Amino acid sequence: MFTRSPTTKKLFFFFRSHKSHFSTNIVGEKPVLVRDFIHSALYDPKHGYFSQRSRSVGVLERSIRFNQLEGRKAYMNHLDKIYKRSDISWFTPVELFKPWYAHGIAEAIMRTSQLSVPLQIYEIGGGSGICAKGILDYIMLNAPARIYNNMTxxxxxxxxxxxxxxxxxxxxxxxxxxxxxxxxxxxxxxSGWGDIKQQPCWVIMLEVLDNLPHDLVYSENQVFPWKEVWVEKQHDKESLFELYKPLEDPLIKRCVEIVELGKNQSVSIAKSVWSKVFPKPRRCWLPTGCLKLLDVLHEVLPRMSLIASDFSYLPDVSIPGERAPLVSTKKDGRSLDYNSYLDTKGDADIFFPTDFWLLERMDHYCSGWMKPHGDNSTKQGKKRRTLVLETSAFMEEFGLPSKTRTKDGYNPLLDDFKNTKFYLSVPTHNIK
Structure with a gap:
C-alpha cells in the first residue's frame, strides 16, 4: 500500500500502524523524522519522559554499604527492595555506586589533565547531580587546593x-x-554555547549517548539504497505509521557515510550475491543525535577531552534493526518493554546500545581528522587518541574496587556491568 505526495512527488511506503493514542500527540499534522519523534517522546515539555518526571532518574537515600552485604544474593535482594520503593525510577551506575564511581572518573581526569591551567569540566545530562558532587568532593579532598579553588x-x-x-x-x-x-x-x-572556548577542558557524558535521538533507515534488501524513515499520523488520528523516503536529510546522509567508510568491498560483493538468493529487508538505527552533539562540541570546545560511559549492547531487544533500542517503563518495580518505539506515551525510556567503534569514527570525523569522500581540502583536523575500556578495566585502573566488594568477594560493579564500556578521547596536543 502506498500513496504519492502531490507536492514532493516522492514515494511513500506504508509499514505498519500502531494504536498509540497518547503518542500521536507528539506528531502534528505533518510527518516527522524518527529522531524528532524520539526527541519529543523523551524531552518534550508536555509529553517527554525526562521533562515531566524528575524521578525518571532514581536517587538513593544513602550509599550502599557493599562490605556489609554477604554476596550477590544479598545485593540483588537489596536492589529489589530499592526499586520497589522507587516505582518509576532508574538507578544509574554512578548513583548505585556513589561516591566510588564518580571518584574513579575524577581520578582519570586528574591523571590526564593539564594542571597548569584551571580545570574546566562540562557534564552533559548530569542526572541527579551525584557525579558532579562526587567529582568535586574527590578533587577537594585529593588535589592541591589551587586546583579545587580555581576549577569550574x-x-x-x-x-x-x-x-x-x-x-x-x-x-x-x-x-x-x-x-x-x-x-x-x-x-x-x-546557539546555547556562545563563543568558541579555546581552553583545555573535559566533557563527561554518562548514560547520555543511549538517550540521544536516533534516526532509522530502511532498505528493501541487502543492496538496495537506504531510505529515511518518517513517522506520520493515520487519518483516524489515533495511530502512527512509518513512511519511507529517499535519503535527503543531510545529517542522516553524513551518518550513513561514516558507517559506510572503510567497509570491506569483498564483503559488499558477497552481500550483493547473497541478496539475490535470499533477499530480505534491512533496518538500521543511526546515532544522528550523537553525531550532531559531537559536531557542536568539537566546534565550540576544540581542545576538549571526552569521557563517556554507556551500554555496549542491550539484552532481549524485540524491536527490529541494527543498533535497535529498548523501549521500557517500570511498574511495581518491574520492567515492562514495548514492542515498538511508536507505542511510547511519554511514560517510557527509549535507550540505545552504543556502537563504540562507530563512536570513535564519528569522533575523528567531527574533529576533522577523518575526511568524508570527495573532501580534497588540505586542512587537516587534530588527531585524537582514543581508548575503549570495559567498565571493570576502567574501575580497576582508576577506581577503588575494594569499596564495592561484598563479604564473599562478589563485586557488582566489576562483575555485573559486562555490557557497559568507557570511551576516552583526548586531543594529541593535550598529551605530553
Whole structure:
C-alpha cells in the first residue's frame, strides 16, 4: 500500500500502524523524522519522559554499604527492595555506586589533565547531580587546593526538574556552589554555547549517548539504497505509521557515510550475491543525535577531552534493526518493554546500545581528522587518541574496587556491568 505526495512527488511506503493514542500527540499534522519523534517522546515539555518526571532518574537515600552485604544474593535482594520503593525510577551506575564511581572518573581526569591551567569540566545530562558532587568532593579532598579553588564545573541539562535536583545535590557541600552551575538547555543546540572556548577542558557524558535521538533507515534488501524513515499520523488520528523516503536529510546522509567508510568491498560483493538468493529487508538505527552533539562540541570546545560511559549492547531487544533500542517503563518495580518505539506515551525510556567503534569514527570525523569522500581540502583536523575500556578495566585502573566488594568477594560493579564500556578521547596536543 502506498500513496504519492502531490507536492514532493516522492514515494511513500506504508509499514505498519500502531494504536498509540497518547503518542500521536507528539506528531502534528505533518510527518516527522524518527529522531524528532524520539526527541519529543523523551524531552518534550508536555509529553517527554525526562521533562515531566524528575524521578525518571532514581536517587538513593544513602550509599550502599557493599562490605556489609554477604554476596550477590544479598545485593540483588537489596536492589529489589530499592526499586520497589522507587516505582518509576532508574538507578544509574554512578548513583548505585556513589561516591566510588564518580571518584574513579575524577581520578582519570586528574591523571590526564593539564594542571597548569584551571580545570574546566562540562557534564552533559548530569542526572541527579551525584557525579558532579562526587567529582568535586574527590578533587577537594585529593588535589592541591589551587586546583579545587580555581576549577569550574558546568552541567548542561535539558530537563528543568533534573536541573533543580542537581543544584540541591551539589549544594550539600557549600564550597562547591561557587564552582558549579547548571545551564538548562539542549547541549546539541549550537546557539546555547556562545563563543568558541579555546581552553583545555573535559566533557563527561554518562548514560547520555543511549538517550540521544536516533534516526532509522530502511532498505528493501541487502543492496538496495537506504531510505529515511518518517513517522506520520493515520487519518483516524489515533495511530502512527512509518513512511519511507529517499535519503535527503543531510545529517542522516553524513551518518550513513561514516558507517559506510572503510567497509570491506569483498564483503559488499558477497552481500550483493547473497541478496539475490535470499533477499530480505534491512533496518538500521543511526546515532544522528550523537553525531550532531559531537559536531557542536568539537566546534565550540576544540581542545576538549571526552569521557563517556554507556551500554555496549542491550539484552532481549524485540524491536527490529541494527543498533535497535529498548523501549521500557517500570511498574511495581518491574520492567515492562514495548514492542515498538511508536507505542511510547511519554511514560517510557527509549535507550540505545552504543556502537563504540562507530563512536570513535564519528569522533575523528567531527574533529576533522577523518575526511568524508570527495573532501580534497588540505586542512587537516587534530588527531585524537582514543581508548575503549570495559567498565571493570576502567574501575580497576582508576577506581577503588575494594569499596564495592561484598563479604564473599562478589563485586557488582566489576562483575555485573559486562555490557557497559568507557570511551576516552583526548586531543594529541593535550598529551605530553
Amino acid at each position: 564545573y558546568t552541567s548542561v541539562e535539558i530537563s528543568p526538574s533534573l536541573a533543580e535536583i542537581q543544584k540541591e545535590t551539589v549544594g550539600e557541600v557549600r564550597s562547591h556552589l561557587s564552582k558549579f552551575r547548571v545551564e538548562c538547555r539542549d547541549a546539541a543546540d549550537r
